[in-house]
Amino acid sequence: MAAARSFLGVPVYKPRVAFFELSSCEGCQLQLLNNEDTLPDFLSLVEVVNFREAMTGGTDDYEIAFVEGSVTRGDEIERLREVRGKAKTLVALGSCACFGGVNQLKNRFDPDWVKKEVYGDRQVESERAKPLEDIVTVDLRILGCPINKKEVEGIMVNLAIGKEIKTPKYPVCMECKANGNTCLFDLGEPCLGPITRAGCNSCCPNGRAGCWGCRGPAEDGNLAQMTVIMERYGFSKETIIDRLECFGGFSDYASQLRTIKLKNSS
Amino acid sequence: MKINCDVNVHHLTRVEGHGNIRITIRDGKLIEASWEVVETPRFFEAILVGKKWDNAPWICGRICGICSIGHTLASIRAIEQAFGIVPSRQTQRLRLLLKHMETLQSHILHLYFLAAPDFLNEGSVFPLIGSHPDVVLRAMRLKKLANDLCDLIGGRRLHPTTTVVGGFTMLPDKKILAGFKERLSAAVDDLMETARLFKTFQIPDFSRETEFVSLKGVDAYPFIGGDLMSSDGVLKNESQYRQMTNEYTVPQSTSKWSRLSRGSFAVGALARLNNNFGLLHPMARDIASDFGLGPVSHNPFMNNIAQLVEAFHVAGESISLIDELIDTCWEAPRQPVAPREGRGVGAVEVPRGTLYHCYDFDETGHIIKCDCVIPTGQNHANIQHDLSALSARYASEGMKDRDLELLAEMLVRSYDPCISCSVH
Amino acid sequence: MIFRIIKKEELEKLFELLASGSRVIGPVETGHDRNSDPIYEFSEVSNFSEIRLDHTMTKLPAKKYFLPYKEDLAAFHMKGRDWDKSVDYHCDSPSVFFGLHACDINAFNRLDKVLLGSSYPMPYYAAKRKNMFIVGVDCVPGPYCFCRSMGADTALQGFDLFVTDLGKTYFIEILSDTAFNFLKRIKTSEPVEADHVRYMDIVSKKNMKFEAHVDTTDLTKILDMEFQSDIWKYWGDKCLACGTCANVCPTCYCYSVEETVSLDLQSAKKTRQLYSCNIIDFAEVSGGHNFRPERQTRLKYRYYHKHRGFVEAYEDSLCVGCGRCGEACLADITVPKVISSVRGGAV
Amino acid sequence: METRLAYTPISGERSHRKTDLAAFESSYKAEITSIHRLTDHENLYRIQIVDQPERERFDFMPGQFLMLELPGIGEAPFSISSSPSRKGDVELCIRKAGSLTNFMAKLERGTYVGIRGPFGAGFPMEKMYGQNVLLIAGGLGLAALRSPISYVQENRNRFNSVDIIYGAKVPSQLLFTYQYDMWRADDIRLSIIVEKAEASWTGKTGLITKALEDIFAISREEFFQDTYAIVCGPPVMFKFVCNMLRQRDVPMQKMFVSLERRMHCGMGKCCRCNVGSTYTCLSGPVFDYWTVMNLKEAI
């Protein structure tokens, strides 16, 4: 079956893929197994050669490496470099890999204090949490905390047939409106939808929960105006920063905001 | 006869997170058997310091990708305890149903994807798609049912979105909810098939006297909140969880370890079942007796079966929960939250055992101190002790390296460890 | 036009008659906003009591029922180098729209001009549009409404019947023979002089209630003259480029097309997605060149298309003054404010 | 008396009349009958409508475009690059630029594609009878010019003097090199210019405007009043060229350019190609320069 496949006469590429994880909750990988309906079709598109969370006996001969998690320790840097060296395509899987994810929240503290707070006097090794891009070249980013399985499936299809991969440039609001949701600002809830890159099908607003920006900034997102709006709707500077800094996608802007005084900041 | 043996498993597969097994046997004598946890710490407890209460469930859910719902609920419970919020019955029922579906999906994932390949002599579930398609499809069906219901109640199967302090941001559509009843009933048949499959597996016969810790059920098999108990007779209040867990650090692990009356104790499906057997759904009890599983079983490999039994329990109980929810006249989805100074503890039985979140708040509801104790963390010491005992028992029998390795791996896997979560 | 008077309870009977054979879509209350005001949306209803005839502006127009945000234009079944294409217009039964305000009815009328009246009429729209039975209902203008300025405060066509609340009775305008035939099955009476007077009175009272206005005199020329105005930058700086204004607009119809392949590679589909000219890549072409890279030029384009280009082509503005975009815009960019600033050269 | 609402079905039969509802998503199935590599980036595809009567009926004007669809991959506008006398057996010169075009480059002969169209307004060739014609192309612009060139070739005696001025960045990017001699043989003056010479290049180097100046130098003043110009290429290029022509008194209404915008429907519905409030797909892509100058944001 595998060899004969083609699309419009163009042979379908069945890549040998491997999955790796650095500092993360491994949820993004799990999300792949969570595609129960389509898992067999999904697996027929790729040859999984390394997936520690689900299989024993992997090999190091792969073309595409999906790396989940952020880099927080020296041995992870080494592992990442090694994977980069072997993979033709390196995919950053999820917000931790793309932006540092929730892990990077510790970067706002003195690293020694962080270690002491959790481990007391026991020595542990840990560095600033970094996205993969800080260490190696990343070929493709799959955003989200966790990743959206539909989106990943689309990406896998495109990889297989050799079609370019595109993520929406517009913000979550586009999907939110299309889903017929009531705007959370109308309900008195903060939401980063207007500046966050779409692709999650406005997952959180669909459940009447505001967006926390896990997919990072939309192209041309108007961050300054977003801050003005959050203020106008009565949200404190702290709330704005909490959301902006949560997944690391807006961390520069968030730290910039920390130094600016907003009108109703507490 | 071979009496020297070296097992060295670097980054054990088919478990969540990173752990190593090392066993050295010389002349039939066990020199070393160790379970090392090498996961990188993510410092969640520090991350939360200074954050306002509403960040905690959202961030803490990210401790674990498998039991994110359990973490979110434990976090919410800790905050509600601290602020003196008592969730409405509607909220409690919805949370329990959500929790049950996480338990179901996690147990199925473990039974079929992580444990079964060992018994079917495969490296993973992937080749089973070709060789045992019916088995895989059944697993998918069960997992999908659980996940779909998580989507409906929690907004998303992984890292739920609707679960908040005080209740939910949105309530499920009753019509859709009702539709799940049928699927759950059908799932019971699939679970029966699962039981039949596991009946064919040879569960290793190995026991070691163990102390089992879990929540103590009163009128129901316990999942969210309540008193804590051990099979050695310790009984504590939820807020005294630290006297139950007694965490300490060890050099061989970035996860902290725990102990209670003995050198170690176990949490998880087997512990819950040992401690609360009488409260199981009748259907689940039948299955347990079918497998000869009753309180108190000291065979760690039976944790797999305990998970299977619990799968029956949650499926059965969920059907009644749905009935009750459909008959409820929806009230407001969430209560208002008024932060106050104080400490709150949330204990939740997640698939792998008792999970605790504990926060100290200042009067504005900002976190001063945070502590999360993860089930796998509590199990590490017990895994170590089991591993030593198992290796010692087979040391003199002259087992092949590969056989001992497999058995040791199976032992660790039977705990269904969630390592990255234990390190967090 | 034919007029009738019906007792209030007769309307429910009419509803039942209409609902017995068709799907009914009407305004319902879905909850309350942060100021405890009710939120209205169009939704499928099965019971007359769900419908809120006194609704103020719904957050979203009934657009999803006639111009779905996402719609498959074609499906393909792949056969090696060959394929079969199938097209479905996604409408297999008529729908009743019960309780549309005049602005929303006029939105149909104006959309019809481009989607039905011009060359290459759009069958996906036509299929739904030609299978609508529309019951209009009178309204009280809210703070964002400026339909009167856009000549859309009364509907003269594009509905089957229109209901105005006279207090104790309803005044009914009948436009289609289908409506006429349905009305034969409930109790109606001929309006008397007093009814007409009361009707006119209600209309003129409504006219005085508008708080928002747009001066459209010579607007097309003024927009041309102010094409280079700095005022656009002011609004462009505020704009989030979020597309919400277009998505809540009953007349915005711009779209994007995406083709996707199924996971088993056996089929493919072509999907139309409503887009917004305020989105960054609206005018981007391959190779990355963007004809409208700045927010201000995109926002300006939206105003040009609605208030100038469309007027030129179809003698009507593509804005009916429903006020939704201004209400929904988090950046508080409203049509009356933008137009008056363009006219005045300052905010 | 009717008891329920009547359903009005919308017929989905195939039609290609502009006013017919069925015209909207109705495409011709066409086969790629040959692929000819022109440069590293451009291929010439010969695409033949499968159904013979449909093929005969497919009628277009030089300058019109069609929408080419690869199921599951995408759909995009392309100028028809062949002679209108060839009807539904068209040639498209396609540059690899994005998802559809890159995929296109992987296809083999015998693959089926969908085409819709022809769309847009073409060049008013008949108005140019008896006049001088200047055909000026930069880069890929020659793809759109090739159709009017064929038209002129086939009706050579109807036109007065004919010039083609064609510029590219480097010689290896020149398109349709194999046709130059044939054009010359048809009494068409051809001047080719490249910005940067490569080894073995013996022709002119410089910008298109330089080649145009050379033409100016050898032409009499009166020449320009009786001249039509068709200019295809990137906006910067046609802006300069048209300005030069204006200085020589070529009336703006006699200069034609082709505008390229994003397009999804080709039928004035998706709004993506609007320039100001004009639909490029309906009123264009070919515009006279006077109109272009009066369109907001055209260049």
Ligand SMILES: Cc1cc2nc3c(=O)[nH]c(=O)nc-3n(C[C@H](O)[C@H](O)[C@H](O)COP(=O)(O)OP(=O)(O)OC[C@H]3O[C@@H](n4cnc5c(N)ncnc54)[C@H](O)[C@@H]3O)c2cc1C
């Ligand atoms: C009237 C007209 C005639 C054209 N003639 C030719 C030609 O003869 N030869 C040739 O190689 N190219 C031509 N183009 C450009 C060609 O349409 C684009 O290169 C093509 O759309 C790129 O599609 P893609 O999917 O490969 O690129 P992507 O960048 O991946 O494009 C994605 C989508 O964007 C749209 N799009 C992107 N760029 C353009 C563009 N420049 N114009 C219109 N839509 C765009 C398309 O709808 C496409 O589906 C013409 C464009 C127009 C408007």
Ligand code: SF4
């Ligand atoms: S809820 Fe959020 S995403 Fe949705 S429209 Fe409002 S701001 Fe945008």
Ligand code: SF4
């Ligand atoms: S709505 Fe926001 S936080 Fe939620 S999944 Fe989407 S991008 Fe992430």
Ligand code: SF4
């Ligand atoms: S005008 Fe308002 S609603 Fe429209 S795109 Fe800009 S910010 Fe969004």
